[in-house]
Amino acid sequence: xxxxxxxxxxxxxxxxxxxxxxxxxxxxxxxxxxxxxxxxxxxxxxxxxxxxxxxxxxxxxxxxxxxxxxxxxxxxxxxxxxxxxxxxxxxxxxxxxxxxxxxxxxxxxxxxxxxxxxxxxxxxxxxxxxxxxxxxxxxxxxxxxxxxxxxxxxxxxxxxxxxxxxxxxxxxxxxxxxxxxxxxxxxxxxxxxxxxxxxxxxxxxxxxxxxxxxxxxxxxxxxxxxxxxxxxxxxxxxxxxxxxxxxxxxxxxxxxxxxxxxxxxxxxxxxxxxxxxxxxxxxxxxxxxxxxxxxxxxxxxxxxxxxxxxxxxxxxxxxxxxx
Amino acid sequence: xxxxxxxxxxxxxxxxxxxxxxxxxxxxxxxxxxxxxxxxxxxxxxxxxxxxxxxxxxxxxxxxxxxxxxxxxxxxxxxxxxxxxxxxxxxxxxxxxxxxxxxxxxxxxxxxxxxxxxxxxxxxxxxxxxxxxxxxxxxxxxxxxxxxxxxxxxxxxxxxxxxxxxxxxxxxxxxxxxxxxxxxxxxxxxxxxxxxxxxxxxxxxxxxxxxxxxxxxxxxxxxxxxxxxxxxxxxxxxxxxxxxxxxxxxxxxxxxxxxxxxxxxxxxxxxxxxxxxxxxxxxxxxxxxxxxxxxxxxxxxxxxxxxxxxxxxxxxxxxxxxx
DNA sequence: CTGAAAGCGCTTACAG
DNA sequence: CTGAAAGCGCTTACAG
Numbered sequence: 001x002x003x004x005x006x007x008x009x010x011x012x013x014x015x016x017x018x019x020x021x022x023x024x025x026x027x028x029x030x031x032x033x034x035x036x037x038x039x040x041x042x043x044x045x046x047x048x049x050x051x052x053x054x055x056x057x058x059x060x061x062x063x064x065x066x067x068x069x070x071x072x073x074x075x076x077x078x079x080x081x082x083x084x085x086x087x088x089x090x091x092x093x094x095x096x097x098x099x100x101x102x103x104x105x106x107x108x109x110x111x112x113x114x115x116x117x118x119x120x121x122x123x124x125x126x127x128x129x130x131x132x133x134x135x136x137x138x139x140x141x142x143x144x145x146x147x148x149x150x151x152x153x154x155x156x157x158x159x160x161x162x163x164x165x166x167x168x169x170x171x172x173x174x175x176x177x178x179x180x181x182x183x184x185x186x187x188x189x190x191x192x193x194x195x196x197x198x199x200x201x202x203x204x205x206x207x208x209x210x211x212x213x214x215x216x217x218x219x220x221x222x223x224x225x226x227x228x229x230x231x232x233x234x235x236x237x238x239x240x241x242x243x244x245x246x247x248x249x250x251x252x253x254x255x256x257x258x259x260x261x262x263x264x265x266x267x268x269x270x271x272x273x274x275x276x277x278x279x280x281x282x283x284x285x286x287x288x289x290x291x292x293x294x295x296x297x298x299x300x301x302x303x304x305x306x307x308x309x310x311x312x313x314x315x316x317x318x319x320x321x322x323x
Numbered sequence: 324x325x326x327x328x329x330x331x332x333x334x335x336x337x338x339x340x341x342x343x344x345x346x347x348x349x350x351x352x353x354x355x356x357x358x359x360x361x362x363x364x365x366x367x368x369x370x371x372x373x374x375x376x377x378x379x380x381x382x383x384x385x386x387x388x389x390x391x392x393x394x395x396x397x398x399x400x401x402x403x404x405x406x407x408x409x410x411x412x413x414x415x416x417x418x419x420x421x422x423x424x425x426x427x428x429x430x431x432x433x434x435x436x437x438x439x440x441x442x443x444x445x446x447x448x449x450x451x452x453x454x455x456x457x458x459x460x461x462x463x464x465x466x467x468x469x470x471x472x473x474x475x476x477x478x479x480x481x482x483x484x485x486x487x488x489x490x491x492x493x494x495x496x497x498x499x500x501x502x503x504x505x506x507x508x509x510x511x512x513x514x515x516x517x518x519x520x521x522x523x524x525x526x527x528x529x530x531x532x533x534x535x536x537x538x539x540x541x542x543x544x545x546x547x548x549x550x551x552x553x554x555x556x557x558x559x560x561x562x563x564x565x566x567x568x569x570x571x572x573x574x575x576x577x578x579x580x581x582x583x584x585x586x587x588x589x590x591x592x593x594x595x596x597x598x599x600x601x602x603x604x605x606x607x608x609x610x611x612x613x614x615x616x617x618x619x620x621x622x623x624x625x626x627x628x629x630x631x632x633x634x635x636x637x638x639x640x641x642x643x644x645x646x
Numbered sequence: 647c648t649g650a651a652a653g654c655g656c657t658t659a660c661a662g
Numbered sequence: 663c664t665g666a667a668a669g670c671g672c673t674t675a676c677a678g
Contacts, residue, residue, distance in 0.1 A: 002461055004671055015649045020673055030647055047435045051383060052671025055374045055654045062417075062437070071403050076394050083393070083420050087430070092437045094385075095418045097406050107410070112370045114385070114415045138325055243593060270566060271594040327655055338665045343657055353663055375655025378670045 003044050005052075011044070012037050023048070054115065063292060064094045064111035066104065068123035073264045074234070074281060075122060078145050081285020082120060089293045091117070101127040108132070112140075118292045120145050121154075141295040145288035146279070155295075155303040157287040164277040164308035165195025165231065168259040171275065171310050172229040173203050177257060177319045180208035181227040183217055184237045192261065196231050214244050221248055221256075228256060228319035235260035235267050235276055238315070242272075253317035263311055273314035280306055326367050328375075334367070335360050346371070377438065386615060387417045387434035389427065391446035396587045397557070397604060398445060401468050404608020405443060412616045414440070424450040431455070435463075441615045443468050444477075464618035468611035469602070478618075478626040480610040487600040487631035488518025488554065491582040494598065494633050495552040496526050500580060500642045503531035504550040506540055507560045515584065519554050537567050544571055544579075551579060551642035558583035558590050558599055561638070565595075576640035586634055596637035603629055 009016040014033065021029045022037035029037075040046075054060040063086055067075045079095070086093050094114060098104035104124060108131055111119055118141040121132065129149065136142050136153040144156030165182075172180055180200060182193050196208055208231065211217040220226060221244070232238035238260030245256045252258055260267055263278035284306065291301045332339040337356065344352045345360035352360075363369075377383040386409055390398045402418070409416050417437060419430035427447060431454055434442055441464040444455065452472065459465050459476040467479030488505075495503055503523060505516050519531055531554070534540040543549060544567070555561035561583030568579045575581055583590055586601035607629065614624045 005673095006671075016671090017650080017673080018648060021648090024673090028647070033647080047432065049378075049671050050437045051374055051378045052654090053673075055372075055378060055656090055671080056673045058654070060374060069403065070393070070406070071396075071399050073394075073396070073399075076396075076399055079418075080392065080394050080420065083418060087419065087433070092417045092433055093419070094415045095402075095406060096410065096416070097403065109370065110410070110415055114373045239592070246593070266589060269562070270569070328657095329655075339655090340657080340666080341664060344664090347657090351663070356663080372655050375670090376657075378655080378672090379657050381670070 003046050005046075005048070008037070008041060008044065008046055012040050059117050059296075060115040061091050062094055062114055062116045063091045063289075063296075064096065064107075064114070064116040064119045066096055066098055066107055066111075066119065066121045066124065066128075068097065069099075070095070070097055072236075073266075074146075074262055077281035078122060078285035078288075081282040081287075082145070082289045083285075084282075085286045085289040086293070089289075091293070098123060098125070098128070101125045104128045105131055108135070116140075118142065118296045120288050120292055122147050141292055143288050143292045143295070143301070146281075146284050155291060155301050157284050157291065157304045157306065159279050159284070159306045159308045161191035161308075162195035162198065164261060164279075165192030166199045167195075167308060167310045168192075168231045168261070168277050169196040169199035169208070171259060171312065172231070172257060172316065173199060173205065175229075175257065175316060175318050177229040178205050179225065179227045179319075180205070180229050180231060181217070181220060182208050182210045183230050183232045183241050184214075185210040185212050186233070192231075192233060214240055217241065217244050218248065221245065221250065229316070230256065230258045232258060232260050235262045235264045235274060237261075238267075238274055238276070239272070242315070252315050255320055257316040257319070259310075259316060267311075268313070275313045275316040276311050278309045278311050326369050328369075328371070331360070331364060331367065331369055335363050382440050382619075383438040384414050385417055385437055385439045386414045386612075386619075387419065387430075387437070387439040387442045389419055389421055389430055389434075389442065389444045389447065389451075391420065392422075393418070393420055395559075396589075397469075397585055400604035401445060401608035401611075404605040404610075405468070405612040406608075407605075408609045408612040409616070412612075414616070421446065421448070421451070424448045427451045428454055431458070439463075441465065441619045443611050443615055445470050464615055466611050466615045466618070466624070469604075469607050478614060478624050480607050480614065480627045480629065482602050482607070482629045482631045484514035484631075485518035485521065487584060487602075488515030489522045490518075490631060490633045491515075491554045491584070491600050492519040492522035492531070494582060494635065495554070495580060495639065496522060496528065498552075498580065498639060498641050500552040501528050502548065502550040502642075503528070503552050503554060504540070504543060505531050505533045506553050506555045506564050507537075508533040508535050509556070515554075515556060537563055540564065540567050541571065544568065544573065552639070553579065553581045555581060555583050558585045558587045558597060560584075561590075561597055561599070562595070565638070575638050578643055580639040580642070582633075582639060590634075591636070598636045598639040599634050601632045601634050 005016050009019045022034045096107035122145045148158050230241050250256050260274045260276035263276045267274040267276050294301050328339050332342045345357045421427035445468045471481050553564050573579050583597045583599035586599045590597040590599050617624050
């Protein structure tokens with residue numbers, strides 16, 4: 001707080017209006033006065049308060065980011081991308097993480113109260129959707145980062161998830177696998193699973209079952225005709241699969257191939273060498289933030305769909321030879 | 324933005340002042356009026372603007388967090404702890420990450436401009452320190468999270484780093500190791516290294532060399548009398564050590580024991596089973612945020628030093644038998 | 647070229 | 663019990 005426009009004006013013996021104009025380098029104020037005021041401002045270490053400015057301008061230059069648990073690597077990368085692009089654009093980033101729905105609603109209320117100019121959202125529960133829609137209808141720009149909304153008012157940056165699932169399955173089919181399974185289904189994983197189905201159907205291979213839990217997977221692996229390859233919803237799930245398989249005495253990729261999703265940092269470690277479908281996480285954050293900035297500046301923006309990429313490492317191989 | 328106090332006042336046919344008081348449940352306004360106003364506010368979905376409120380109250384209820392790259396797991400956990408404790412206290416969290424020093428200074432300026440009530444800082448370069456000190460001197464509360472400041476104006480929450488290094492070394496000495504080394508020295512790792520020295524000195528064992536780089540470690544391992552155990556600055560560095568050792572044909576822990584630091588999530592995976600010195604990362608974030616809240620409310624706070632804890636897993640064992 | 651005024655959305659004395 | 667006024671720190675027409 002400390003030194004304000006008013007104080008500065010007094011010290012410079014001009015009116016607050018003149019100071020304001022001078023600091024904005026407005027040609028309407030004499031060059032000499034301008035320089036004098038600017039110099040004094042620097043000397044007194046004057047920082048204009050966003051509070052006054054925002055109130056008057058009716059924009060806060062604040063953006064809210066509603067993310068899942070920031071502890072997971074996936075959101076971190078997105079967050080970093082957002083921070084990196086918002087900051088040079090002059091925006092501050094309010095970060096909130098949503099536990100349950102009530103929590104998410106509270107965070108959204110906080111964003112409103114803080115008068116954010118826009119919101120980026122990465123993870124929301126259905127109940128949040130209605131609330132978010134109300135916000136967009138009242139004119140608040142919202143964009144989704146790695147989160148598709150059925151609603152066109154919420155443009156988003158996402159990868160082509162079905163295509164990602166398809167790529168994973170195709171990689172395995174090309175290696176000769178004929179019995180796939182998909183690990184750890186949840187509503188949000190459907191698009192990737194659908195992609196797998198597309199690939200298996202095209203190749204005339206049996207529809208991969210969708211295991212809901214680790215136990216279900218274990219049971220499936222102990223079946224007389226177990227799958228020879230797994231498509232996992234994420235790299236973390238792929239680790240789970242690996243560990244479940246190993247606990248049954250199966251080796252990866254000799255006895256079972258596993259494809260992950262995301263390409264988190266650890267996937268490349270020698271201990272894992274995980275074949276995976278890479279998402280450009282940081283880029284997603286950057287693009288979403290960039291879109292939001294454009295919208296906040298009054299521009300029109302359209303959703304972007306990014307292409308995933310398969311990274312082949314050593315968790316996949318040809319299926320074991322049938323005896 | 325949308326509906327304001329003024330509008331609300333008009334619709335309720337009372338003065339703005341009355342609305343303000345009513346919404347704060349002030350007994351000075353008649354119970355009937357109070358209820359009526361509150362109901363209307365709810366019906367119109369009125370959210371008081373923090374901008375007006377903050378300007379008047381001279382506090383923004385905003386806190387800035389200056390962290391390192393949020394991509395690293397260590398800071399995430401701290402961030403999560405901060406978010407979780409600040410939010411219920413009614414504060415919004417501005418997150419900025421610092422790349423180089425110029426960047427950090429810019430972020431600090433942004434915090435000032437946004438009128439944050441306080442700052443939490445996890446990672447700063449020397450140049451930032453002077454700037455931060457200026458801020459504290461002007462009355463802005465600042466606390467360090469996992470970052471010690473030589474300055475008493477900046478209370479902090481840190482673990483006892485020398486003790487952590489000591490615990491790591493003691494664990495190895497107890498297993499019978501007599502030739503230790505410390506991996507990947509940098510100024511910031513000194514306290515932990517000092518702790519190692521304390522332990523080795525007490526046990527009358529040779530002072531562990533401090534390897535600056537992976538190459539230095541490799542050279543050391545190819546020496547006729549190589550170390551049998553390594554204390555690593557962090558779990559990530561421990562992975563580096565493991566990989567360097569493995570590339571020389573050494574197995575962990577048979578040929579070389581390794582102790583990490585932090586206990587990041589992956590340390591517990593079966594692939595690593597990393598013995599490590601655990602830091603209560605989330606707790607550090609929570610405590611730092613709690614301290615800041617207290618300070619912002621005018622309370623006095625003192626630095627807190629947390630105790631690390633050694634987690635014994637399978638990356639350490641007795642030294643190989645000497646032939 | 648510069649200043650006085652009004653106003654952004656709120657709150658808090660002060661009258662009445 | 664309620665309202666008119668002043669002010670938080672800024673900006674933007676409008677006078678002069």
